Amino acid sequence: MAFNSWFRDLSFFRKTAVILGTGALVAGATYSVFEIQRRRNLACGGINxxxxxxxxxxxxxxxxxxxxxxxxxxxxxxxxxxxxxxxxxxxxxxxxxxxxxxxxxxxxxxxxxxxxxxxxxxxxxxxxxxxxxxxxxxxxxxxxxxxxxxxxxxxxxxxxxxxxxxxxxxxxxxxxxxxxxxxxxxxxxxxxxxxxxxxxxxxxxxxxxxxxxxxxxxxxxxxxxxx
Structure with a gap:
C-alpha cells in the first residue's frame, strides 16, 4: 500500500524512469541467469x-x-x-x-x-x-x-x-x-x-x-x- 501511494504521487517522467529502471533490472537478472546456465552447459574439463x-x-x-x-x-x-x-x-x-x-x-x-x-x-x-x-x-x-x-x-x-x-x-x-x-x-x-x-x-x-x-x-x- 505504501509503495502504491508513493508511486501514484510521482510525476509522469519519474514514473517512466522507475518503470524503465525496473525493466532493466529484470532484464539484467534474466540475462545473468541465462549466461550462468549457458556456461554450465558448455563447461568441459579444460576446454576454453x-x-x-x-x-x-x-x-x-x-x-x-x-x-x-x-x-x-x-x-x-x-x-x-x-x-x-x-x-x-x-x-x-x-x-x-x-x-x-x-x-x-x-x-x-x-x-x-x-x-x-x-x-x-x-x-x-x-x-x-x-x-x-x-x-x-x-x-x-x-x-x-x-x-x-x-x-x-x-x-x-x-x-x-x-x-x-x-x-x-x-x-x-x-x-x-x-x-x-x-x-x-x-x-x-x-x-x-x-x-x-x-x-x-x-x-x-x-x-x-x-x-x-x-x-x-x-x-x-x-x-x-x-x-
Whole structure:
C-alpha cells in the first residue's frame, strides 16, 4: 500500500524512469541467469569457454565425436561409464546437450551428446559440422521404436557434412530380454553406407549389473578415424 501511494504521487517522467529502471533490472537478472546456465552447459574439463562458441573448431590433438540416438537409448549412461567402466548410480535424461572430455595418452576426446526427444532432434543438424566420428546408440530391446531410429539415422548418413565420417552403431541394452543382436539391427536399419566405415558394437550398462562392450567403445573413439 505504501509503495502504491508513493508511486501514484510521482510525476509522469519519474514514473517512466522507475518503470524503465525496473525493466532493466529484470532484464539484467534474466540475462545473468541465462549466461550462468549457458556456461554450465558448455563447461568441459579444460576446454576454453570461448573455443566452444564455434563447434567447428578442432584443436590439434583433439577429436570431435557426436553421440546421437533416440531418447531412452541409454546414451548418457553409456558415456557415463567410459572412464570407470562401471555404470553410474543414476543418470538423468539429456534435455539439451552435454559436452564431455576424456583425455587419453594420444588425444583429447571432445564428446558432444545431444538429447534424443522429438523436439530436440530438429537441432541435431546444428551439431554435425566438424564431426570426426558419429556414434548412434539404439535400444536394441525396444523393437517398437526401431522404425523411428531408422528414420533418424538415415537422415544423418545422407547429410553431406557426414560423408565418409565413420559410424559406430551401438546396439545397447543387451541385458534386456529380447534385445536384438547388432547384426540383426543393421539389417533392420537398412544401412546403405557406401564408402563409410561402420563399426557395430553390442553394449550393456545396467545399474548394479555387469558392464559389457564399453571398453571397446572407448578404444574405437580413441582410434577413429583411421588415417
Amino acid at each position: 569457454m570461448e573455443s566452444l562458441k564455434n563447434i567447428e573448431d578442432i584443436e590439434e590433438g583433439e577429436k570431435r565425436i557426436l553421440v546421437l540416438g533416440l531418447d531412452g537409448a541409454g546414451k548418457s549412461t553409456l558415456l557415463g561409464c567410459l572412464n570407470s567402466l562401471q555404470a553410474p548410480d543414476d543418470t538423468k535424461p539429456t534435455e539439451g546437450f552435454n559436452v564431455m572430455c576424456i583425455q587419453t595418452e594420444s588425444v583429447t576426446l571432445n564428446i558432444w551428446e545431444v538429447g534424443g526427444t522429438e523436439n530436440v532432434r530438429s537441432y541435431w543438424s546444428n551439431f554435425i559440422q566438424g564431426t570426426q566420428v558419429l556414434m548412434f546408440v539404439v535400444d536394441a530391446s525396444d523393437k517398437e521404436r526401431l522404425g523411428e531410429a531408422k528414420t533418424e539415422l538415415q537422415k544423418l548418413i545422407t547429410d553431406k557434412r557426414l560423408k565418409n565420417v565413420p559410424l559406430i552403431l551401438v546396439a545397447n541394452k543387451q541385458d534386456k530380454e529380447g534385445a536384438m543382436s547388432v547384426d540383426n539391427l543393421q539389417r533392420v536399419l537398412e544401412l546403405n553406407l557406401g564408402d563409410r566405415a561402420i563399426y557395430p558394437l553390442e553394449t550393456q550398462v545396467p545399474i548394479g549389473g555387469e558392464v559389457q562392450g564399453v571398453n571397446k567403445v572407448k578404444e574405437l573413439l580413441e582410434m577413429l578415424p583411421k588415417s
